[in-house]
Amino acid sequence: MNTQKIFEEYYSMIFGGEKKLLPIDNKLTVILICVVDDFSFESSIKFSEFFAQALENDCDIVFFDENIKDIDIEYIDKSIFSDTLIILFDFIEKQDFPAQIAKYLEKKSITNKIIYITQNKERSQHHNLKIVIRNLDIESLAAVAMHLAGRKPLK
Structure with missing residues (x-):
């Protein structure tokens, strides 16, 4: 992993909304919902690993794709x-x-705080905080996990 690229990705993210939600309070229960397609499943697994390592919270992780059903x-x-x-x-x-x-x-x-992470600036879902990343490479995924946990990369 390229530490210089992590540094660059960390400081290139765009934030919109309630930045005070970061870093995530370690007393909160967190659910990570990864919405994936055929091309991004591996990236979602890698991010989930970074996320679980970076946070100390009680956390559930769920993966959904376009085949989601109401029962899910x-x-x-x-x-x-x-x-x-x-x-x-x-x-x-x-x-x-x-x-x-x-x-x-x-x-x-209405009842929950939502942090929405995307690489698509144009796309938006209901959220309190939106984080736009440049791509889904390993350094970007590590950088966003660090932001969520309140950690800063070394230069």
Whole structure:
């Protein structure tokens, strides 16, 4: 891993919304929802590893693709309480964001804080904080995990 590139990616992210949500409070329960397509599943696994190593929080990690069913959302909803922080990482590059997840997040945004991570500046979901990254390479994924945990890269 290139430490100089991690440094560059860390400082190139664009933030919109409630930056005070960072770093993530280690007392919060967190759910990481990775929305993936065929091209991004490996990147989502790598980010999940970085994320789990960087945070000390109680955290669930879920992967959804365009084949999501309402029963999948109902199942995950049972583990999301009003004080759960939702981190939605949109790994999809080419296709549309799944409508079921968008509708669900609209409902959850009333009671939960949502951090939305994407590489698509134009795409937006219900969120309190949006983080735009440049790409899904390993250094970008490490850099965003560091931001979430409140860590800074070495130059």
